[in-house]
Amino acid sequence: MNNGIQVLGISNAIVDVLAHIEDSFLAQIGAPRGSMTLIDEKRAHEIYALMGPAMEMSGGSVANTVAGLANLGGRAAYIGKVKNDQLGGIFMHDMRSLGVDVRLPPAADGASTARCHVLISPDGQRTLQTHLGACLDLSVADITADTVQAPRVILLEGYVWDAPHGPAAMAEAMRLGGEAGAVIALSLSDSFCVERHQQAFLDAINRHVRIIFANEAEIIALTDSSSFDEAMEKISDFEGLFVITRSENGSVISDKGKLVVQQACHVDKVVDTTGAGDAYTAAFLFGWTNDKPLQECAELGSRCAAAVIQQVGGRVEKSFLED
């Protein structure tokens, strides 16, 4: 029953609310620059009231990757929870309009569709404040043979472990995916997320996950290392393929210690770093599921990451590879 889906993403379905800020705003709301903080609805209202005019775009880390893969011409599917409200409708439209096979209908009840306040600093760094809303209701009941089917890759999002029923849902996805012959991939989301769920991530990597997407800080947190070199040394003991993005230093792929090194693409001006890692992952998986060599996957990743950081928002609206 392999219906040709290259990547099924399972993640928090979020609409981004993007606004430019001065760094003093981060101090005012007590948010570490570049961090992702989970906030409740009351706090979300407070912060929104302090923010300037914003624009709205569908977002979410692995959801961005799924959209990016579809943008590249890949066959993608998605499991994530929105409510049947206006922002949920926007999220669903943006996925479906790219041809993504959306596996869950919007929920009739429960919390509103998730929002993430994306606060963009003048140098393009982004700081995230996420109100998970409907994402908190994702549960094992949503992960079935019908919704998972038999994709080539199932890409899980570390952030889902933050939801109360997220770990059980992810365990079921790994189990069903394994049965269906899917390769399990995991995006580590952010270093604070890794600190919150280090043992769960290590267990998943040791038992199910074959491809791990991370940045330097995340891999350091995962391996309890004090430096990137130490982390690289430690991951060479794992079975999985580690795909590690390093911002302006490009990326490096470690396959049990065998390295593939890729430079970053030239970027004229960093506008907004939102989605750089997600775009890299999309392009990497597009190449990988088309059986391209790792170097080519990494190079495509660099190109797409460069495209997304030269615009506002975590998804490229026009074709990724235009220009």
Next chain:
Amino acid sequence: MNNGIQVLGISNAIVDVLAHIEDSFLAQIGAPRGSMTLIDEKRAHEIYALMGPAMEMSGGSVANTVAGLANLGGRAAYIGKVKNDQLGGIFMHDMRSLGVDVRLPPAADGASTARCHVLISPDGQRTLQTHLGACLDLSVADITADTVQAPRVILLEGYVWDAPHGPAAMAEAMRLGGEAGAVIALSLSDSFCVERHQQAFLDAINRHVRIIFANEAEIIALTDSSSFDEAMEKISDFEGLFVITRSENGSVISDKGKLVVQQACHVDKVVDTTGAGDAYTAAFLFGWTNDKPLQECAELGSRCAAAVIQQVGGRVEKSFLED
């Protein structure tokens, strides 16, 4: 009771849904390039389903102008109708976050907040498909001494004449504004709108309106002319100040035939023409209400129009005059 408001805008309150398209898409949906078409909810759903991924931003012509004036540091107020739904909340936030004094609360019942599908062609031309929703409920009951107060200028939007109770509401605004000593200004919206409401606009201009904002096509339609020169000749007979934008040919202001000519600012790349006229109007009125000479008002207008067409969306998110 002049509370220092420079401009009160009264208009359709709309959230824009912006997507890049190929011109063949316009042929597919039967929309003339560069036009604004009013569509009902069913048609709005149909077109949205055909559109690619989009981003959402508060919009609306005079609403953009009001936001732009506030962005420039002006004191602005706004009357327009949204529903108490997620998009209505976004519209209200974007206004209030700029310091705009919003005079109507969101409606508890009735149609959803208006959406405009902004279809952006590769050369930056935009074609609009508007579903007026809650805007259709604006009525004379919303226009009171309390909501109008005593601004220096009241800026009316031609599009409001398309709403069933719009003409009565605008008549009341002109009456109350006149009593309060406000200058009445009118933005003609688009040439098709002028054709729909030519006599009403001429009556308003002859009786109440002191400043008219228009582009070439609109002024030709208003005066039943066959050329721009003929239209310019005809408007010299009117009492009002005509402020006419001419895209890459800059702008010209006609004060009973006495002309002030302004060149357009250099633009590297036209990204999206949405809001160019609105931004010009904002800057012009900012200058005018600060008692600047017409030439200076026009020059500021050109600068702000150039800023807005080099980005996606009808409002500049950062300061208008940065860079």
